[in-house]
Amino acid sequence: MRVFVTGGAGYIGSHTCIELLHADYELTVIDNLNNSKRESLRRVEKLTGKTLDFYETDLLDTAGLTAAFEANPPAAVIHFAA
Template sequence: MAVLVTGGAGYIGSHTVVELQNAGYDVVVLNNLRNASEKALDRASKITGKPVKFYKTDILWQQSMFCKL
């Protein structure tokens, strides 16, 4: 099962990503990177050994978001 995590590249979101992946979920992250970094997702992947599907977008940019998904 896949889980969408908005803000998944931030501090709390990246920790959530690790826990979800360790629980067996496939994780998809949406983040505009305003207060976050892709490095957090790289670290999450290294911790879990699983890739994180990441889209740089903002949920306020509805047209952009749906084109990427």
């Protein structure tokens, strides 16, 4: 099952990503990196030994969100973006 995590590169979002990957969910992270860094997601992948899909876009960018949703249709969304 695929889960979208908005704000997934932040502190709470990245820790949630670790737990979801350990539970064998497929992840798509959407984050504009205003208050976070891409490095946190690289560390998530290193800690879990799994990969995730990442879209650097703002939630107000409808074209970016549409592209993410069309490429990886989610079963659920967890929203941490501020």
